[in-house]
Amino acid sequence: MNDVAPAPALSPKDFASDQEVRWCPGCGDYAVLKAMQKTLAEIGATTEKTVFVSGIGCAARLPYYIASYGFHSIHGRAPAIATGVKLANPELDVWVITGDGDGLSIGGNHLLHVLRRNVDLQILLFNNETYGLTKGQASPTSRVGTRSPSTPRGSIAGPVSAVAFALGAGARFVARSVDTAQAHLPAVLIRAHQHSGASFVEIFQNCIVYNDDVFADFTARDIAADAQVLVEHGQPLIFGKEKNRALRLDAGTLRIEAVTIGANGASKSDVLVHDETNLALATMLAAMKPPDLPVALGVLYCDPAPSYERSVMAQIDEATSRMPSRDLNGLLRQGHTWTVKA
Amino acid sequence: MNIDLKPTAGRVASADLPAEALREEVESAVVRFAGDSGDGIQLTGTRFTESTALAGNDFATFPDFPAEIRAPVGTTYGVSRFQINFGSRVIKTSGDAYDMLVALNPAALMVEFAGMKNGCVVIVDSGAFTDRNLRKAGFDANPLENGALDAYRTFAIDISKLTLDSVKEFGLSRAQSLRCKNLWTLGLVYWMYDRDRAPTIAWLKQKFAKRPAVAAANIAALNAGHAFGETAEMPAGTTGFTVAPAKIAPGLYRVVSGGEALAWGLIAAAHLSGLKLVFSSYPITPATELLHILAGLKHFGVVAFQAEDEIAAACAAIGASFAGGLGVTSSSGPGIALKSEAIGLAVSTELPLVVINSQRAGPSTGMPTKSEQSDLTQAIFGRNADSPVVVIAARSPSDCFEVAIDAVRIAVKYMTPVILLSDTYIANAAEPWLIPDIEALPRTPVAFRTDAEGFQPYLRDEATLARPWAVPGTPGLEHRVGGLEKDYDSGHISYDPANHQRMTAARQAKIAGIADDIPLQEVECGADRGSLAVVGWGSTYGPINRAVGNLVAEGLDVSHIHIRHLWPLPRNLGDLLGGFDQILVPEANAGQLLMLLRSEYLVPAEGLSNVTGAPFRIAEIEAAIRARLAA
Ligand code: SF4
Numbered sequence: 001m002n003d004v005a006p007a008p009a010l011s012p013k014d015f016a017s018d019q020e021v022r023w024c025p026g027c028g029d030y031a032v033l034k035a036m037q038k039t040l041a042e043i044g045a046t047t048e049k050t051v052f053v054s055g056i057g058c059a060a061r062l063p064y065y066i067a068s069y070g071f072h073s074i075h076g077r078a079p080a081i082a083t084g085v086k087l088a089n090p091e092l093d094v095w096v097i098t099g100d101g102d103g104l105s106i107g108g109n110h111l112l113h114v115l116r117r118n119v120d121l122q123i124l125l126f127n128n129e130t131y132g133l134t135k136g137q138a139s140p141t142s143r144v145g146t147r148s149p150s151t152p153r154g155s156i157a158g159p160v161s162a163v164a165f166a167l168g169a170g171a172r173f174v175a176r177s178v179d180t181a182q183a184h185l186p187a188v189l190i191r192a193h194q195h196s197g198a199s200f201v202e203i204f205q206n207c208i209v210y211n212d213d214v215f216a217d218f219t220a221r222d223i224a225a226d227a228q229v230l231v232e233h234g235q236p237l238i239f240g241k242e243k244n245r246a247l248r249l250d251a252g253t254l255r256i257e258a259v260t261i262g263a264n265g266a267s268k269s270d271v272l273v274h275d276e277t278n279l280a281l282a283t284m285l286a287a288m289k290p291p292d293l294p295v296a297l298g299v300l301y302c303d304p305a306p307s308y309e310r311s312v313m314a315q316i317d318e319a320t321s322r323m324p325s326r327d328l329n330g331l332l333r334q335g336h337t338w339t340v341k342a
Numbered sequence: 343m344n345i346d347l348k349p350t351a352g353r354v355a356s357a358d359l360p361a362e363a364l365r366e367e368v369e370s371a372v373v374r375f376a377g378d379s380g381d382g383i384q385l386t387g388t389r390f391t392e393s394t395a396l397a398g399n400d401f402a403t404f405p406d407f408p409a410e411i412r413a414p415v416g417t418t419y420g421v422s423r424f425q426i427n428f429g430s431r432v433i434k435t436s437g438d439a440y441d442m443l444v445a446l447n448p449a450a451l452m453v454e455f456a457g458m459k460n461g462c463v464v465i466v467d468s469g470a471f472t473d474r475n476l477r478k479a480g481f482d483a484n485p486l487e488n489g490a491l492d493a494y495r496t497f498a499i500d501i502s503k504l505t506l507d508s509v510k511e512f513g514l515s516r517a518q519s520l521r522c523k524n525l526w527t528l529g530l531v532y533w534m535y536d537r538d539r540a541p542t543i544a545w546l547k548q549k550f551a552k553r554p555a556v557a558a559a560n561i562a563a564l565n566a567g568h569a570f571g572e573t574a575e576m577p578a579g580t581t582g583f584t585v586a587p588a589k590i591a592p593g594l595y596r597v598v599s600g601g602e603a604l605a606w607g608l609i610a611a612a613h614l615s616g617l618k619l620v621f622s623s624y625p626i627t628p629a630t631e632l633l634h635i636l637a638g639l640k641h642f643g644v645v646a647f648q649a650e651d652e653i654a655a656a657c658a659a660i661g662a663s664f665a666g667g668l669g670v671t672s673s674s675g676p677g678i679a680l681k682s683e684a685i686g687l688a689v690s691t692e693l694p695l696v697v698i699n700s701q702r703a704g705p706s707t708g709m710p711t712k713s714e715q716s717d718l719t720q721a722i723f724g725r726n727a728d729s730p731v732v733v734i735a736a737r738s739p740s741d742c743f744e745v746a747i748d749a750v751r752i753a754v755k756y757m758t759p760v761i762l763l764s765d766t767y768i769a770n771a772a773e774p775w776l777i778p779d780i781e782a783l784p785r786t787p788v789a790f791r792t793d794a795e796g797f798q799p800y801l802r803d804e805a806t807l808a809r810p811w812a813v814p815g816t817p818g819l820e821h822r823v824g825g826l827e828k829d830y831d832s833g834h835i836s837y838d839p840a841n842h843q844r845m846t847a848a849r850q851a852k853i854a855g856i857a858d859d860i861p862l863q864e865v866e867c868g869a870d871r872g873s874l875a876v877v878g879w880g881s882t883y884g885p886i887n888r889a890v891g892n893l894v895a896e897g898l899d900v901s902h903i904h905i906r907h908l909w910p911l912p913r914n915l916g917d918l919l920g921g922f923d924q925i926l927v928p929e930a931n932a933g934q935l936l937m938l939l940r941s942e943y944l945v946p947a948e949g950l951s952n953v954t955g956a957p958f959r960i961a962e963i964e965a966a967i968r969a970r971l972a973a
Contacts, residue, residue, distance in 0.1 A: 017822070019822075019834065019835075046817075047817075047820045048814070048815055048816060048817040048818070048819075048820060049814070049815055051665075051814045053661070063822055063824075064822050064824075064835070067820055068820055069814035069820050069821065069822070070821070070822035070823070070824075071661070071664055071691075071822070071823055071824065072822060072823070072824030072825065072826065073657065073660075073687060073824065073825065074657075074683055074684065074687050074825055077653060077654070077657040077684065079654075080649065080650075080653065080654035080655075080657035080658050080661065081657045081658070081660060081661035081664070082661060083647070083649075083654070083658050083661060084620060084622065084647075084657065084658035084659060084660060084661025084662035084663075084664070084665070084667075084669060085661040085662065085664060085665040085814070086661075086665075087620050087622075087645050087647055087658065087661075087662055087667070088618060088620050088645075088661070088662035088663075088664075088665035088666055088667030088669075089665045089666060089667070089813075089814065089815060091815065092665060092814050092815060109650055109651060109654070110650065110653075110654055110657075112650070113649075113650035113654070312645060312647075315640055316640045316641075316643060316644075316645065319640035319641040320640070320641050320642075320643060322641065323641040326613075326641070326642050326643065328606075328609065328610060328613055328642070328780040329779060329780050329781065331606065331609070331639070331642070332596070332606060332777050332778070332780070333594065333596070333777060335596065336392055336395070336541075336596065336597070337594055337595060337596045337777065338395050338396055338594075338595050338596075339592075339593070339594050339595070340398065340590055340591070340592050340593060340595055341592055342592035
């Protein structure tokens, strides 16, 4: 037998490009980049088959810092560019990097359609509830009352929920994590990568300059355990420092409520068990927010369906197998023709 | 256009034909079919076109349908039209004024009055000229009775009733029976032009294979209309016409529309370059046809992607090119406006992209079903910043095939967007086409960069100034592209002022240099220098060429220059224009090529604008030429 040395597995730092990283010191994007490089190493990605496509914004700079192929495109359009990449070459492993302004404002239409089409991409939306690159205006995910240079008396419009939007658009994989969660985030990214079809991941990302600590109500170290529930398929929805808090469905109101096991007659058997194939449950989990309910992190929904580009190629394959000879001359001569004699 | 009316012993269509039924031989004729949207006018026109091809005539056709999908019956804005110009000579336009008008209702007659020649043969369905229909069409009095048609040779025939009589035996409903009216009329027009009905009968049998009664009724109507002419039910002195076969290059022909020629040209170009065609578009009139045709050609490996909007359509095409496909997007003016930021991205990332614009009347939504060539400056300049692209225009339906291949060749070789200008007229019109042999066309295989040695993504080829096409999946060539300015050597993001100056100049020089890779400008017709050059581009080719040709034949000192490559312009164009005392630029816009020629060459060109939505008439160009030569 020939002794073929397997290609050496790449390490996280093999995915670091030679470019100097230029986010503000302390920006959550550094942590996401680190988790991303770790994920790429873990999934055994190759630099040549991996493509990062981004739009515009702070997050959109990420492709420059990864030693793969990359396309830093125009504002909001990364899903459309990435769709074209997959239509030309479905074998490529394509990640889309977007933000709350890029993906939910100027590019909202593309995000909607890339999700409903189910193009096989990993779409990471860095949500920092602000426009960082343009110096801190209110974004489509900013909470009502956000004071910013463009909303000096507080923003008026209600925010859009990224995950609720994704579920509504028909996404088959919807997950959520936090920039600094260096164990949880790579695990979520690995799941996103495993999923065939469009995987949507919202990453709560701290913008230290324009919106510092906007997620502190569920990410601050002292309260995180009580303000987050890490969902896992088949596992009861239990959280809290003491692991005694749980989610229960109130059958009368069809609402999720947080209870303390053992208190007020709440028993373990009442606890909801996460089923990531259940769209109704995912929709309810997506809507939970503090202070009444914890923020749900992890894979909220995963119910695979054939990916768009595979189905496109299947139609083409089927058509070509029915007409195997690509006779262009024949095409031009199809239908009515006539000969003019010399 | 003078038609020589020589009575001659016509080809005898039937042995029983009375000896005195001599046919007039005509060199060419313009026939216009008009009726309600539901009258089957387009089908009638298409069948007549087929018979014209079989009769060996040269021809050009133009369908003209209402903007409304289902316009109210009997209204002037619901009139559907089909025009064909055919002859024993070379045909260059779908024709000016009509020699024959078929009007199936009063509304059709109302809108067509202006287009008829004196002595025009007018066939009307008198059965449709009811008080109600006349009112709907805006007639105060019945034009069949008040002398309004005295200047024409009018045949007022109750086509509705004769059609109903001819299909009685097939048991169709009245509405179904009346729907055969167009075939009855076609039968009569076939008799008028001495045409063979057999191919149409065969076509009807095939089309209605599953509904034999409908097929039989349509065939009966066709035969009845023909018999009406043949059996001397026509007024005395009605002779019909013959048009001798044209002398055209020998070979195998078909009818081709602009949409078809573009679609096939793109597929041929993908085949010749060895690339996968990724066509990405969003529905818009009149460009949608291309999406429909390509979506039906999956067996050629074509990916036809209907994107969520115009921007996504352009971006998906760019993404496809980045990944090594042949990215093509298509739209009409308003959609191109939406794509312009993306086209700028393709300029900056230096990726191949073909953008097809089937221009229509504007501004804004304008007149979506009417033709115009008013997006020339949009194509050349319509982006933020200095963002040069290549612009090339088709002149006729069949020309689209060659232009599409050329657009792809340039886009791929120079790593640049190429904007291909077509228009509503070209997209919808059809003409005979000498079918090319694909295998005889030059192959232009694309070589992607694979060598990692010395690779920098933006380092240019010395001759073409194109950057290498290095596609994802290639080991060792991993790189990032984007809309930010790049360093000339390394391709890394650069805000260096001198570098931006250099990169801007390099992008300009790359496009300007393509002038060395396109043919020198030739004169289509007339001398290389002289009193007056008539300069045009795009679909005005036909009327300008015919007008100049007519006047050159008269001995006037006038020449026709037709520009295909609008940016960069051919190297010798300035010198060529310098050889003429006057320059006239007829355009279906307010003077866009005019402005370009004046600014590029400082020549005293004058414009002739027609933005009526209808093609230039030969006569109006002739008049403008005469006026200038007489001055
Ligand atoms: S502005 Fe905010 S999001 Fe942008 S790099 Fe700075 S800290 Fe990060």
